[in-house]
Amino acid sequence: MRPYTQVLERLRSANLRPTRQRLALAKLLFDGGDRHITAEQLHGEAMTAGVRVSLATVYNTLHQFTDARLLREIVVDAGRSYFDTNTSEHHHFFYEDSGKLEDIPHDELHVSQVPSAPDGAVIKSVDVVIRVAAAQAAQ
Amino acid sequence: MRPYTQVLERLRSANLRPTRQRLALAKLLFDGGDRHITAEQLHGEAMTAGVRVSLATVYNTLHQFTDARLLREIVVDAGRSYFDTNTSEHHHFFYEDSGKLEDIPHDELHVSQVPSAPDGAVIKSVDVVIRVAAAQAAQ
DNA sequence: AACTACTTTAGAGTAATTCTAAATTAATCC
DNA sequence: GGATTAATTTAGAATTACTCTAAAGTAGTT
Numbered sequence: 001m002r003p004y005t006q007v008l009e010r011l012r013s014a015n016l017r018p019t020r021q022r023l024a025l026a027k028l029l030f031d032g033g034d035r036h037i038t039a040e041q042l043h044g045e046a047m048t049a050g051v052r053v054s055l056a057t058v059y060n061t062l063h064q065f066t067d068a069r070l071l072r073e074i075v076v077d078a079g080r081s082y083f084d085t086n087t088s089e090h091h092h093f094f095y096e097d098s099g100k101l102e103d104i105p106h107d108e109l110h111v112s113q114v115p116s117a118p119d120g121a122v123i124k125s126v127d128v129v130i131r132v133a134a135a136q137a138a139q
Numbered sequence: 140m141r142p143y144t145q146v147l148e149r150l151r152s153a154n155l156r157p158t159r160q161r162l163a164l165a166k167l168l169f170d171g172g173d174r175h176i177t178a179e180q181l182h183g184e185a186m187t188a189g190v191r192v193s194l195a196t197v198y199n200t201l202h203q204f205t206d207a208r209l210l211r212e213i214v215v216d217a218g219r220s221y222f223d224t225n226t227s228e229h230h231h232f233f234y235e236d237s238g239k240l241e242d243i244p245h246d247e248l249h250v251s252q253v254p255s256a257p258d259g260a261v262i263k264s265v266d267v268v269i270r271v272a273a274a275q276a277a278q
Numbered sequence: 279a280a281c282t283a284c285t286t287t288a289g290a291g292t293a294a295t296t297c298t299a300a301a302t303t304a305a306t307c308c
Numbered sequence: 309g310g311a312t313t314a315a316t317t318t319a320g321a322a323t324t325a326c327t328c329t330a331a332a333g334t335a336g337t338t
Contacts, residue, residue, distance in 0.1 A: 016284095016285095017284065017335055019284090020334090021286070038325090039325080039326080053286085053287095054286065054288070055326090056286075056287060056288080056326095057285080059326065059327075060285085075215060075216060075217050078214050078220045079217070079294070080324090081217045093254075093256075095260070108254050109251075109253060109254060110250070110251045111248065111249070112248075112249045112250075113247060113249055115232075115243055115247050117232075118232075120273060120274050121271040121273060121274060122273075122274050123269055123270070123271055124272050126268075127269075127270065128267050130253065130262055130266075131262070131263040132257070132261060132262055132263060133261060133263050135259050135260060154315095156303085156305075156315065158303075158315090158317080160316085161316095177294090178294080179293095179294075193319070195295090198295065198296075199317080218293070218294060218325070219293090
């Protein structure tokens with residue numbers, strides 16, 4: 001269990017204390033490669049791993065990590081937020097049947113001719129979601 | 140108030156009876172050009188217009204219309220579904236500040252090199268959302 | 279060790295949506 | 309056109325995901 005230098009630094013620069021709960025959640029989030037996870041799922045994993053942490057703290061932590069750019073929030077499903085440990089620019093497949101998300105590497109999909117934002121507004125992100133489902137009638 | 144031939148036909152082909160509530164909601168939805176509206180908003184409009192209809196029926200009707208391809212459901216905001224009266228292929232600007240959606244015509248934005256769906260799955264849609272906010276720190 | 283500010287937490291509260299079971303209405307059949 | 313059957317609507321309860329609150333706990337500082 002080596003010290004998470006990157007996490008620690010990010011926490012410090014965001015003025016977030018490296019508490020037991022934040023470090024345990026960071027370990028669950030960032031030790032498994034690229035992940036897409038909901039708050040309830042992460043809370044479940046913490047419980048399973050024997051980490052005592054409340055659901056409220058999981059929500060707080062996910063939002064703080066998102067603000068600190070350690071996570072990215074993804075909305076693809078009504079009434080549920082996913083958090084993505086991959087913060088680099090990329091897009092997603094969304095499996096409607098299972099509710100799973102999968103990264104599409106940045107170089108495998110290109111959006112061209114992005115219209116400019118209206119006056120006084122700036123583009124915050126360009127999000128592409130390709131929804132897929134078990135083979136049957138498409139669209 | 141001419142008879143909504145298209146709506147009536149779609150309802151018929153979806154085995155949905157043209158009830159007072161469905162016809163009134165169809166009128167509110169399809170009489171104003173392209174619209175992006177939530178269930179609560181539509182229910183509010185119905186109330187204002189003096190149409191007696193329950194919120195449950197508004198939800199049922201929106202989903203039935205979506206299944207009948209009269210509407211398209213759009214998820215851009217955690218915990219809120221929008222319904223779009225424009226069912227042709229196009230994408231959206233989402234104004235994070237106001238919660239408003241705006242169409243991007245199909246020919247103004249192009250997604251290239253769409254990766255193919257994994258085996259056994261089909262692509263149901265490719266949705267692009269450009270999130271914009273009042274000018275300040277971008278991304 | 280003491281102080282102060284930040285954190286965590288249980289549980290209440292909220293918003294959007296879905297469910298349920300009873301009442302209503304539409305379409306069909308004589 | 310009234311009776312029958314099946315679809316529809318509805319109020320209100322239930323559910324889900326999430327946020328808030330205020331009290332107790334913990335971290336960093338002196």
